[in-house]
Amino acid sequence: MPELPEVETVKRGLAPSLEGAVLSNVRLNRPNLRYPFPDHFAERLNGAAVVRLERRAKYLLAYMDTEDIWVTHLGMTGRFQVTPLGDNAAKALDGNYYHSIDTGAKHLHMSVVATALKERSVSANKGDQTHLIDYYDPRRFGFMLLLTPEELSASKWFQGLGVEPLDGALNADFLMAQFAGRAANLKTLLMAQGLIAGLGNIYVCEALYRARLSPDMAGRDLAPDGAERLSAAIKSVITEAIAAGGSSISDFAATSGELGYFQHRFKVYDRKGQPCLTQGCAGLIERKVHTGRSTFYCATCQK
DNA sequence: CCCACGACCTGTGGGC
DNA sequence: TGCCCACAGGTCGTGG
Known part of the structure; x- marks a missing residue:
């Protein structure tokens, strides 16, 4: 998907x-x-x-x-x-x-x-x-x-769409402003298409891991340095995934039938029980559900 | 406004 | 082998 x-x-x-x-x-x-x-x-x-x-x-x-x-x-x-x-x-x-x-x-x-x-x-x-x-x-x-x-x-599909992840409008200040006062967790907020448009379950998990942020952190608790890391992580993971032709899990394929290869670079997605790939981290990747969707994360290095 | 949840569909993979 | 359940890249509508 x-x-x-x-x-x-x-x-x-x-x-x-x-x-x-x-x-x-x-x-x-x-x-x-x-x-x-x-x-x-x-x-x-x-x-x-x-x-x-x-x-x-x-x-x-x-x-x-x-x-x-x-x-x-x-x-x-x-x-x-x-x-x-x-x-x-x-x-x-x-x-x-x-x-x-x-x-x-x-x-x-x-x-x-x-x-x-x-x-x-x-x-x-x-x-x-x-x-x-x-x-x-x-x-x-x-x-x-x-x-x-x-x-x-x-239309209902377009009038409420949020910013593109790679647009300059997405930056630490934007995240701080949008997440201020929000009780919802970071996982749920990043999935909301009305804030940032285009992220889905895989790349939200990967971006939170790169930013070393817990998916359970309340939006209002995001600090400026965390917002900086999160903004950068979103941009890097999306940029790299586009360069790799996307991720092919089960049935995604490009129009030519070629498979993307970003799935080989997943650090947390679908890695439940496997070792965290952060240098020196002894944690195991865990899975839990946020708003009905699986979240994969390392509880040791994502705080 | 905010949030959780069910619904929409079919296929697949794991456990027994 | 077969059956049953859980789960899969998304998002809309509803109800609290």
Whole structure:
């Protein structure tokens, strides 16, 4: 399940085939994911071109040359797969092309063909410029929306979003101000998308470990030096995870099918009972639950 | 406003 | 081998 680094990895994987491409052959294999697909979803995307792809928090945004922004949230298990169509490109541009490579795949819910604009003007038959983009999502916690910019900023999904972890607005002062007076623990506060947007269970655990802060500390008890370490830890863990192509646990994969490799650098996540990796620390990693989510931490070096 | 919890889904892995 | 339970990257809505 994708947190910010995985969504960023997906965005980068989709960009070469989607940006500057015209969409066609939108196919829905079921009426809904977490929510119903938007009204007239296929009609509104077919024939439209993707101007640019962006990521906000864990949302993927495709700005179309129409009024629409095609928004995707991957939920826990959403995954895009990009396949060059090669010799099938010509058929793909024919409205009758039954385009999914395996339409019977159990969790393949949506597909679309993307054809590079400049290529289309020269020859529509060049397969390396036409891609099939398939969306899989076993648990269907993901969803897709079509919104105008105004609708997007007013929507319940976007209007309350907090700062991006890598934005300059996230710093020690911000944390001190936002956590002041808060009785909730650091784990819960860092998970709240309305404060910092994009962190999830893995990277919150890893950031708290790097900052040597207990997940149980009340927000109001965070001291300035701790806030400094926490801000730096969030930025470093997210930056490194993006550079590593995200984390592949169970089923996350980039659009090419390649796995991220940040999971090999986890210091605490899913390491219950294993030795703390801090030099000279004899502690063992523990697991406990905060607000329904597993937290992994070292009680010896996280205070 | 703040917070905890259930719900939404399917798959997998561990224990017996 | 099979069964059952716990748990999995998220977040929305509800109720206290």
